[in-house]
Amino acid sequence: MLISNTIKRLKLKYLTFIILCTIPLLSFSQETESLNPVSLESILLETLPLDGRVVDDDDSFEELYDDLLLAEVVTTDDLHALINTQLIPVLDIEKEICKQMIESEELSATVSNGTYTASLEDVEWIRKGFYFTVVGLVRTMLDLTHETDETEFEDI
Known part of the structure; x- marks a missing residue:
């Protein structure tokens, strides 16, 4: 026993x-996996909505990758967190930009976070309802994130 x-x-x-x-x-x-240009493009193309989207070239994704690193988005989890917190507000902004450009027939729009202009080559896309590029959408997410950070520091 x-x-x-x-x-x-x-x-x-x-x-x-x-x-x-x-x-x-x-x-x-x-x-978590470190972010790299290939995983960046893959995640964005899988995660972002298909409707109203123009896909950028590889050079644009590489430039965006550099910008994300500067903004301290260095892992795939960081990128997913950015998308999860900023996607809906950014899509609303992008839709408003497109709406203003179509209604006014001008190539500019003013929204809460600034004034946007489009080039003549973008007019065709905007009229078809394509109102954002993948890289542009993420850049706006970064702008909104940094705008929030600056506001927090101003309140101190």
Whole structure:
């Protein structure tokens, strides 16, 4: 009986040891992936809405990648967090920009975060209802994020 209890305690200690050692290893394996230009483009094309979207060229994604790093968006989780918090407000802004440009037949629009202008080559896209580029949408997200940060510092 004494040997049986000793074996049970040893098994329990061994099992506890295994569990305590495995948990940290699992957390390391679930570590977030660093953002790179390929993962950036892939995430944006999979995550952002399809309607009203113009896809940019590879150079635009590489420039956006550099801007994201400057804004301290360095992991795929950071990018997902940016999209999750800013997508709806940015889509509303972009729709308003397109609406103003179509209604006024001018190539400019003024919204809460600034004045936007379009080039002549964008007119065709805007009339068809394509009102944002993928890269432009993320740049507006960054603008809104930094606008919030600056407002917080002004209130201090």
